[in-house]
Amino acid sequence: MKQRMLTAILAALLLLSGCSQPIMSPATSSEQTSTQAKSGTDTASSNTAAYPTDDLNLPRVAVELVKAIDGDTISVMFEGKKENVRLLLIDTPETSHPKLGVQPFGPEAKAFTKELVEQADRLELEFDIGPNRDKYSRLLAYVYADGTMVQEALLQEGLARVAYIYPPNTRYVDKFDDLQRISREQALGIWSVENYAQEDGFHPEEQDANKNNNNNNSAPTTKTPIENREKPKQGCDIKGNINSKGEKIYHTPQSPYYDRTKQEQWFCTEEEAVQAGFRAPRN
Structure with missing residues (x-):
């Protein structure tokens, strides 16, 4: 009885040993996985387009x-x-x-x-x-x-x-x-x-208005040196401007139009400008 049991156990072990042979060595498997992961990352990176239309290669x-x-x-x-x-x-x-x-x-x-x-x-x-x-x-x-x-x-x-x-x-x-x-x-x-290019087209009057404002702001006979022009108080560097349509718009130093904006009034905070009836520029 013991001999039969021992023979059966040995046969089972041999069968399991034959079925459990690895398809590839651990080193090869690990190496390939690493390569695939790296390749996958590189491929994803190289094929990532900013827009779906970037790689269409349509006929011309x-x-x-x-x-x-x-x-x-x-x-x-x-x-x-x-x-x-x-x-x-x-x-x-x-x-x-x-x-x-x-x-x-x-x-x-x-x-x-x-x-x-x-x-x-x-x-x-x-x-x-x-x-x-x-x-x-x-x-x-x-x-x-x-x-x-x-x-x-x-x-x-x-x-x-x-x-x-x-x-x-x-x-x-x-x-x-x-x-x-x-x-x-x-x-x-x-x-x-500002406001020249709009959804309904181009508005040359906006540029003309800016030119007129610039002309009106400069004296015809005497030019004021830049260093003598009105300067804002410390910390009050928000410009309030009234455009050709009578709109009151304020510009912070971060505004793209700040440097070319002629101020009618200085403000210390955006809240102060809003209280005075001015609004932020529309981008």
């Missing part, structure tokens, strides 16, 4: 430039015909509008676009998933000059605003919004004049 159509018409419009040869192309999702100030004429920063935007497209060795169009023509029969596209998207470059320079957002042609609108926000915070280009 090569075109030949005819001329730059405006900051947001160019003329190209497309499929054997001369076509005007309206840059999707942005708007730049006008330079030759029959009613609006030349708007502030319009010439700068046109010159910027003109330089980009004229110096490019390769000019390409990328269409969105919606209609590729507007009501004026212009092509609607994202324009690339040697791989650089012209819309992004204009927004980064503060020479365009995000506009004319008509779904489903909204592929890059999230990225464009962020580029615009950064330029606005830095008071670049069109954003250097």
Whole structure:
């Protein structure tokens, strides 16, 4: 009986030993796991895009430039015909509008676009998933000059605003919004004049008002030395300004418009400015 039990135990041990052989050595397993973990981290890091649209690699159509018409419009040869192309999702100030004429920063935007497209060795169009023509029969596209998207470059320079957002042609609108926000915070280009670029377009009267205010604040015959101008009391460095619309707006030293704001009144705290009827600037 004891011999049978001993034989059974030995057989079981041999069976378990045969089934429990590792698929790979512990060293190999640990090494591979470590490599996979490192590789996975690196892959995730390298493939992480700031925006889902960054790595789309969508097809583009090569075109030949005819001329730059405006900051947001160019003329190209497309499929054997001369076509005007309206840059999707942005708007730049006008330079030759029959009613609006030349708007502030319009010439700068046109010159910027003109330089980009004229110096490019390769000019390409990328269409969105919606209609590729507007009501004026212009092509609607994202324009690339040697791989650089012209819309992004204009927004980064503060020479365009995000506009004319008509779904489903909204592929890059999230990225464009962020580029615009950064330029606005830095008071670049069109954003250097408060209330000039608004949701309904551009308002040149805001820049004219600022110029008039500057002229009115300086004496026609005698200029006051900078060091003799009114200075705020210590700790009272908030500027209160009244714009052309009669709006009372206060600016703290952190405001992007602070340095170019002419104060009508100094305040020590934002609460003091609010009590006096002033509001914070709208970004």
